[in-house]
Amino acid sequence: MTIPQDATRDPAMLAKAETLVEALPYLRRYAGRTFVVKYGGHAMGDPELALDFAEDVVLLKAVGINPVVVHGGGPQIGAMLKKLGVESRFVDGLRVTDKATADIAEMVLCGSINKELVGWIANAGGRALGISGKDGGLITARKVEKTARDPDTDEMLSVDLGFVGEPDVIDTTVIDTAIAAGLIPVIAPIARGHDGETYNVNADTMAGSIAAALGAARLFLLTDVAGVLDKDKNLLTDLTPADIARLAEDGTISGGMIPKLETCVHAVEAGCEAAVVIDGRVSHAMLIEVFTSKGAGTLIRKG
Ligand SMILES: Nc1ncnc2c1ncn2[C@@H]1O[C@H](COP(=O)(O)OP(=O)(O)O)[C@@H](O)[C@H]1O
Ligand SMILES: CC(=O)N[C@@H](CCC(=O)OP(=O)(O)O)C(=O)O
Secondary structure (H helix, E strand, O other): OOOOOOHHHOHHHHHHHHHHHHHHHHHHHHOOOEEEEEEOOHHHHOHHHHHHHHHHHHHHHHOOOEEEEEEOOHHHHHHHHHHOOOOOOEEOOEEOEOHHHHHHHHHHHHHHHHHHHHHHHHHOOOOEEEEEOOHHHOEEEEEOOEEEEOOOOOOEEEEOOEOEEEEEEEOOHHHHHHHHOOOEEEEEOEEEEOOOOEEEEOHHHHHHHHHHHHOOOEEEEEEOOOOOEOOOOOEOOEEOHHHHHHHHHOOOOOOOHHHHHHHHHHHHHOOOOEEEEEEOOOOOHHHHHHHOOOOOOEEEOOO
């Protein structure tokens, strides 16, 4: 008797089917839950990775998880400011934002980048709704108050960052409505202040606040490292807020990782189940983290 050589006898096909079966408990666990995903400006430069990212988001939606995307665009704002001859500088990872800079940030974030992401999701077969923190009164921002030590006098002085905001009041109605309509919200980190002005919000901060307000099952922060690394560059797979305080104290984490992990701590302490710092340069890293027993990146839980 000849056995037909169809796909059911192909070991590669069997491995794929087994992968799907392995995903089953995770599909059950997360069905109907919300994942907030922060997609940074650096990751947007590579069109192949961008399509992979859009496919991951569309797949999450297709299996009954509700992805909510918050995007950055720091490098793209920087490029536009340079083109227009506007000077730009950062204090502790936040862009000092005067009125002209706020206008340009809004144009780049809410205009080109937001719509580009909506387009990628459409190309991957999904339907996205591109909005900013202003739309539907989603975020009302308060001005960020910063202080810094004067190196000469050792005195603490207040630093004026201009129109840099942080989420103060969050009304998730517009997100809930989009999700109920089967849409994927894609949110630009621009918000209206209590004073009616336009505020530029750090995208990680925005994503963390939204994840907390939604009681999200996960906050994913996609970045350009494998996750949080120890001093020997080994990946730290699980951290609690207490661990993070220790790593900041002993200098293991520095630079942009400090505000990123502060965002994670705030999110898990204010209602998000867990946050994950994950490598945005790796194809489908988010799916590996969600649907396999191995996981990826660094998981931060309340402890
Ligand atoms: N312990 C650490 N583990 C991993 N990255 C770290 C650590 N300490 C500092 N970093 C730095 O944090 C960076 C990620 O933060 P940031 O540049 O703000 O990311 P993004 O632009 O993706 O938001 C890494 O590229 C790395 O240089
Ligand atoms: C206040 C502030 O710094 N806002 C950021 C908003 C964009 C952002 O956060 O983008 P990334 O995630 O790509 O860095 C900025 O102007 O660059």
